[in-house]
Amino acid sequence: MRHLLADMGAAELAEWRAYEEITGPLGGARGDINAATITRAIVAVNRGKNHKVPPLADFLPRWDRTRVRKNPEDLFKAALAANTALGGQVITNN
Incomplete structure (x- = not known):
């Protein structure tokens, strides 16, 4: 797990977590x-x-037993919340 966290930032980890919540376990x-x-x-x-x-x-x-489908904006907000919970930073290209 340490190796994974060393190579992957909190933002990417949060994105994978959100993806996995929708599709089920990876692989x-x-x-x-x-x-x-x-x-x-x-x-x-x-x-x-x-x-x-x-x-x-x-x-x-x-795996996805939610009765209400989330729109992309809600999924993005969930990914941002997970990123924040994991101590990540949001970096935007302005």
Whole structure:
């Protein structure tokens, strides 16, 4: 973690944190699909004769469960708040 913080500023870390809140863990999508595929296969071989196999989507986690979609401005404000909380500075090119 120290190496990561030495190479990445608070602003960039806050941006990644905001991105991850929307999309789920970085790199986790493939693992989620693999786990869902295996789970679906287990359900398929253990289901009753008259039961359909649920779609793969039923086994995938939904990371963004907010009922209200945030607009870009709100996401930017959240990233700025995380940046501030991590001791970062906002640098603008004027």
